[in-house]
Each structure stands twice: as structure tokens, then as C-alpha cells.
Amino acid sequence: MKKLLFSAAALPNRAIDAAWLLFRLHLGLSIADGAGLPKLTNLAAVASAQVPGPPDWFVQQVAGLGFTFPSPYFWAGAAVWGEFVGGLLIALGLFTRWSALQLAFQFFVVAFLWYEDPSPITGMYFQQLLFWAFVVITAVGPGRYSLDYWLLRRNSTNVQQQPTVVLPKPQVATAALACLLLAATACLAGTVHSDLFIEPSKQFVLGGSQGGSFRVVAYNKGKVSVEVKERPQGGGIFGRATLQPGKRASLQFMAGSAAVLLNSSTNQQANLALTITRGERLSMTSEPVGQLRKVE
Template sequence: MKKLLFSASPLGSRLADVAWLLLRLHIGLSIAVGAGWAKLVSMTTATEAAKLAGGQAALGPPDWFVQQVATLGFTFPSPYMWAWLATWGEFAGGLLIAFGLLTRWSAVQLAFQFFVIAFLWYETPEPVLGMYYQQLLFWCFVLVTVVGGGRYSLDYVLTQHRSRLSELVPTRRVATATAALVLFLTTACLAGGSLKSDLLIEPGKQFALGGGQPGAFRVVARNTGTVSVEIKERPLGGGIFGKATLAPGQRAILRFLPGSTALLLNPSDKKARLDLHVTGDTNLSMGYEVNGKL
């Protein structure tokens, strides 16, 4: 496990190690700042230094990126989750590559991201021969995955201090106990609370359930009325995504991310009725909104 996490070895010469360090710093910091952090604070260019100070935007992926992720097919359980993971993967992964810590793991996830960008998202992909920066970055991250951090990396420092590394990496017994505790707490949280409601939705209105809560929640909804009801998700980072349309008598099980709002829309001119069973984080705000509010 230690070798897998922190393995690093010198290259053929110190000059090669210096060149490798410069490459790591360039691709790591450019991705962390120009791609990851830029999305987190909604920068339009990588040189907007004022936004780097923070406080101007919530740390989350912008709506355009969430929609881009959705168009690529990453919609389960929510495109916002995948956009969030990709954005933080760029930011944290880039920094880790620059400092040479967990270098291979960081490079693997970034190589996957840029494989999607270079060969699935790009309008006219040209594997190997294509001269566009998305593909160049993909091959850079593949190379970093193979080579590792090199001499001038934290991975190399840790491998040279085995006693210190033993303190940083938990023993198998501690890791097993920690995993069991996390599993127990997760199960307890999921089973801890529930909320049931026989909900009436006025014509042309939508009922908003949740928004800003720290935990995820699940909704089991059954349409007990005579008109169809649309169910959508409004992520914390913005945007709105369709989840299901329940015809009278239909039932669905829907999951919503932390911070998201479940929107139950009645587009008809008659009252709608739903039987709801909510589990997970049930400390949710509730209220009616004008139909179509984003």
C-alpha cells in the first residue's frame, strides 16, 4: 500500500529531475488555477487575481459546466455531483501533482478527465495526431502516471523516511476499524430520520423541498391524484434538471444531492396530490413557489 500511494524514484540525472519538476509544476498549477479554481470561483480568465482572494462566489462548479457534464451522459445520480468531482479533481489533483504528493493517483483521475474531454467531448477528435491542448494534457497525465513524482517530490521524500511514512499510513487494523465506523455511521444516518406527507399542490404552482441542507435525501413519491406531476432537481450550484414525470398512480424513488432542492411541479389547472416518504437528511425547508422558478 505504501509503495502504491507514495512510490517515486529519481530519473536518470539531476538535470532530468529538474526538468521533470518544472513540467509537474506547469501542468499541475495551470490545471489547479486555470481550470479547477477558475470554475470554483467562476473566473472568466485565469488572471482575475481579485477572485483568487475568495469570497466572491460559492465554491462549486458553474451552471455551464454542470450542463456540459450532463450532455456527456454523466447524469446518474446527478450531473452536479460529477461536475463537483471533476472541478475539485482539477483543483486538488493539480496541486498534488505540482507538489508531487500522491502523484500517480492524481494523474490517473486527471488523465481520465482529459480522455473524456479530448476524445469524447472534442468536436473532431484526432487520437495521437491531433494538435490540441486537451489531448496534449491527456498524454502528459498518462506520462506522469507512469513516471511518478521523481526525485524532487514529496512522494520521494516520504519514501526516503520510512518511519515517518509508517506513521502517516494507517495499519490494516486501524484502517479496517475506521472503515467499519464510517459504514456504521453512514447506515445510522440513512436510517435515522424519515418524513411522510400527503401533499397537495395548487394549479400552476411548484412545491420546493430542501435547499442548502448538508446531507443528501431520498424521496419515494406516489402520484395519488388525477394529474401528472413533474419532479426536478435544483442543485446548490445552480441550474435545474428533470428527474421524473409521474402520471396518476405512478411511483418513483428519487435521490437528491446535499444542498439540492426537490421541485414538485403541477403544470395543470387542477390540484395535484402526492404521497411522499422522505429519508436521509430530513431537516429540509419547504414552501410553494411560482411554477417554473429557477
């Protein structure tokens, strides 16, 4: 049981183990802080347990993928906490393979089932890159510099006799790891694709108080028009565009501003395909139509 929970082995040399530690730290903390935490911040608690739950827009996306039994809230909550806790565990190197496995499943769903044309080999959606990164961590394990390795071997009298992971060439493995790390950094700080659903009489707010500007390319896939507005950090709000069904717009938003996507319909859900290019993590939340400022 101990080996099953804390499966870990040293890599061929300590330099590769150190590089692997940096990769784990970057990937795990990026997922926890960039994907999981924003969905757990300033959100209403689940009524029964008073635990921070997923936002409505994320629940709708999960339901749209068919995860409705026993409830889309259950699966959305599991996904959000899986991103946050799983990312932290990967960074710490604790239950690493199990954490990476569940995240690999999550990003498999996003990368290959969510998009209508996922392009499995040549598609460069960053979700696909993350899927393969978690597959690699599941296969390789946490390495020497991890809590799994320490817990598995703390009672061992001869750690050096433990098996190591055999890689073809340390130089090749290190170079491949460096490329993967750089690619993950570029993608996480670059482009995000999202299939967004906005409930009737709700507005989706992207960003606000961030240090840099960002661009949103929005395509209206739904049957109702969507108003796009900009809410500057200093206050106020002004219109940028109205997206009719089947129309597309590319808009740049200033540093500190929030993009407000408003569904004024009282009985129909809006659906947008978004491509967001930004230099840092953006907050995401849903509000009633007409709210002028984000509630802290």
C-alpha cells in the first residue's frame, strides 16, 4: 500500500532530478494558482457544506460535456478542487502520480472532447500540452526531490540501492524537459481558448485590476446577441461592441480594465467561443446584468 500511494524513484542523476523538481514546481503551482484558485475565489459557498464551489459558468460547461450524474455541480467542484489541490500536491511531490493522473484525465476531456476539431497532434491548444505533461509526470513519477520519495524511503537503511528510472540519455532527457518547461510557460502566459455559456440576465466579467492589457477574440455561437463592454479600473463602463449570432469581434482591453460580456436576454442562454491573449492570470466571474463594479 505504501509503494502504491508514494510511488517514486530517483532519476539517473541529481541534475536531472533538480530539473524535474523545477518542472514539477512550475507546472503544479501554475495549475493551482492559474486554473484552480480563480474558480474558488469570491464564489458563493455550496449551500449544504459551506465549501467554496465552482462558478455557474463553469458548471454549465461541465453540464454541456455530459457530466450530469449525480450532478454537474459535483463534477465541476471535483474538477476545481482537483486543479487546486492536485497542482499543490504535484509541486510538493506528494501523491504525485495520482494527482497527475486525475489532472491528465481533466485535460484530456478539455483538450480532446471539448473542442469540435481538437487536432490531436498538430493542435497547439495549451490544454493539449498540459495533458501530455501530466501523462509524463504520471509515467515518470516525482523523482528524488519529493515528499513521496522521502516517505517511501524514510525507514530504509540503504536508499542508494533503490531502483532508478532509466532514461535513454540524460542529456536528451534534460533538453526535452527544458523545452517542455519553456513551452508550458509560454502557453500558460499566452493564449486561452474557452467555450463560454452566459445565463439569461447575467454578465460574465473577465479581468480587472491586472497589470497588463489583454485581447479577446469572441465568436457568437449562440442564438442571442451579446454586448461587450469595458469596465476601467477607475470606475464607469462603456460599450465596445454588440455581437449578433454568427458574428466575431477582436477587442483589446486596457491594463486594469475588465471585459464585461452581457447577455440581456431574459430566457435564452448565450454561447461564445473565446480566445484570450494575456500576459498574466485574469480573474473570471459571473454577475447580474447592470452591476457596475466587481463586488470584493
